[in-house]
Amino acid sequence: MKVLVVGAGISGATVANLASRTARVEVIDSRGTVGGNCYDYRDVNGIMVHRYGSHILHTSDGEVWGFLSRFASFNTYMHRVMAMVEGMEVPIPFNFNSIRKVFPETLAERIESKLLSSGRYGDRIPIMEFLSQDDEDLRFLAEYIYEHIFRHYTEKQWGTEPSNVDGAVTARVPVRLSCDDRYFQDRYQGIPVNGYTDMIRRMLSAPGIELRLNTPFSSVGDVGRYDHIFYTGPVDELMGYRFGPLPYRSLRFEFEEYDMEHYQDNAVVNYPDNYDFTRIHEFKYYLRDRSERTVICKEYPEEFAPGSNERYYPVPSETSGELYAKYRRAAEDEYPNLRLLGRLGDYRYYDMDEAVARAMEVWRSASAGDRKPQAGMMWS
DSSP states (O other), X not given: OEEEEEOOSHHHHHHHHHHTTTSEEEEEOSSSSSSGGGOEEEOTTSXXXXXXXXXXEEESOHHHHHHHTTTOOBOOOOOXXXXXXXXXXXXXXXXXXXHHHHSOHHHHHHHHHHHHHHSOTTOEEEHHHHTOOOSHHHHHHHHHHIIIIIIHHHHHHHSSOGGGSOHHHHTTSEEESSSOOBSOOOSEEEOBTTOHHHHHXXXXXXXXXXXXXXXXXXXXXXXXXXXXXXXXXXXXXXXXXXXXXXXXXXXXXXXXXXXXXXXXSSSEEEOSSSSSOSEEEETHHHHTOOOSSEEEEEEEEEEOOTTTSOOOEEOOOHHHHHHHHHHHHHHHHHOTTEEEOHHHHTTSBOOHHHHHHHHHHHHHHHHTTOOOOOOOOSBO
């Protein structure tokens, strides 16, 4: 069996590695590096830099964790995010520790008591749902979080008012009724000790895999010679934008170096209200790299423009969902041996573990000769 995988990111590497057990696999990527947006590298200071923003593997899926652990050793890093709120660094998602940080003690205690009376310890309440409060104190809290944490950050991230953002997106911004400051609460969390690029390169080094970089799909020629094509790129580009472009948001990363041990007190600090960037990453924290210098990255959201920047986030809406479905049908009609997957192929926001699980699902379906599994909703 001959298999072509388009894209050497984590989705493509997963399906390629699985397919290599029973097939001859060719992997191509238009970039000159493996890893997709997970690409990282050690700089001259010995710091592992995440070129396209911070990536933290987190999952409660034992199969995914076990699979990736074959190609990398992970540290025990648990991600925490702070937000600069009224000049203070406050834990995000907003939780009881955040409340105690920004409010006087008596008010914080009263709010915490009311929260526990209205919900269970550990509950996660989406911010837009949390705004519908009858109690005066809880309504004050909801409006404070909305104004200082959610509103302006969302406007920068999505380029529009929060009311115009799909509810599936806003549901990912909760108020957490606990003291758990971890950004993720999955059972398994960590960073590959040798980096994501090394992990993905190992995935692609399996016998039976031929890797060709700087190779776009358009250069392949006769695609009919492959039993299966797994395509992780943008489907609108694949189909020549015949129905118009799918909407995406992009990011611009500006890197800076400093002669100091640390620039900030945490790996990621969000700036909801201030500046044009949304957050600052400091990479030394992830693998506890030792260096007299440090590297930071300021992250600026922007509109996606073909040929000028990269696609990062699909923009979920009823209209974009219908357009994607139209493209998907057209692609599968034109390429009967093609299956779409990954953030771009499925036009869906995936965390890394979700991308791996999806690639596993697609390969199992293909190898069993099943009907092509459809992608889920655009946002989980």
